Amino acid sequence: MDTVIQSLGLTVAYGSQRAIDNVTVSFPERQITAIIGPSGCGKSTLLRSLCRLVELTDGVEIWGRVIFDSEDIYAPGVDVTDVRKRIGLLAQRPYPLPMSIYENVAYGPRIYGIRQRSALDELVEKELQAAGLWEEVRHRLNEPASALSIGQQQRLCLARGLAVEPEVLLCDEVTSSLDPLSTQRIESRLIELKQQYSIILVTHVLRQARHLADYVVFMYMGELIEHGPSEEFFANPKHEKTRAYLAGEFY
């Protein structure tokens, strides 16, 4: 198993509250890793600290290292925008940008200097197809993204994230605000996308973790409790907290 990204002694605190405490874990390349655990266990914080989005929150403090492409992304002198470009994030609630469907997908590539219309056209079509949205929007690319349904918006956000060609895709409970059909669509996209991307998925739906994940990380109260390949993890959990969680004794 090749590692794509690795956290070493990662601790994140909001004020005096430690959201994650001394987490050391490796995430496998080109697989889907699910981070599971009860609400408030630090899943989202861990995810957001892997792409340096966590530091946008006021009063946050971070210790430890995150190794990506054999470099610490928290080392001084690292270009934070480059880190975020290479490690994309899809958020829980879809936030399309206040512009057209086309412009949403072209937003990232434009920032990185792609100006040529034909190149952008091609890219927009490719990424909307990868996100499974192309057929629904191909005739209304210039309409505002806000006009799309919430499920479509989430797929648009996926396309926007893919358009900057990240290596890792972080997904933060991406289906929790969606209806079952939209959820299914996103899930099937993720399974296809793991051919090219390493996906790390935060979820509180065990069914989703079982269905999608190749590797599972279990967190509880900000601490890493157990992690391992999916089959082994679900069939034979080692820690009693894990067993209790899987048995549905707490959420």
Add this chain to the structure above:
Amino acid sequence: MRHRWIRIEETLMLFLMRASLLVVLGSLVFILATILIKGLPALNLAMLTQIPRGGYYLGKEGGILNAITGSLALAGGATAISFCLALAVAIYLHNFCSSERWASVLRLALDVLWGIPSIVYGAFGFTVMLFIGLRASLLGGIVALVLLELPIMARTMDEVMNLVPSGLKEASHAVGATRLETAFKVVVRQTLPGLITALLLGFGRGIGDAASVLFTAGYTDRLPSSLFRPVASLPLAVFFQLGTPVADVRARAYASALILTGMILVISLLTRYFSRWGMRNVIR
């Protein structure tokens, strides 16, 4: 027992609300009626298209084109400059200012500036102009109006930017956009209707203010021609014409007020139209 009290309370509150509404609408209708009744008979094409001729202030022919164009130049110039400065302030407050304390000091400063009477800006501007040797001029008037409009526009923009969801900014950062790119490409688009409203508030305040331009812009019967010459303005045109003993000229003061009100109405309607257009892309 309780039931009856609730009903009395409800009736009383409803009465108070309706009474307040009546004060607001009543004063609007009363003001409009006054300037329409007193001003409309004196309003003619010459008022809009001519500058004052000899004897205009004694009731002879001429118009107030000097004041109309002067006011547009003053308020237009000042609003354009204030808009850019206010946008910079608001964007700084929301995207670059890392200390909450410093931000709240800035907001307090803007609130204080907002409350300063316009005559103080006029006097301050005049003092500065004397110091640098600038006489009453379009430039001086614009500077005084910028001081007047800037806090209004900056605070209005600040308030609308407060409503931008943090998830939206995060979405932009997540694809690797810098803070500046996020501010100009996402925050500005998201708040466009609010920014247009800020523009209107500033312009409305600027074009209607007499005290700040009294010393700084002066008054003239000519059309604006240079940044360094005095310009006329509508509020002062109203003021000067109202102060004459000639009844015809006083009627023209009301006509001038009508023109000023009409201009503000047009600007308001345009703003509404553009605001709605700006709403198109806004994410709710």
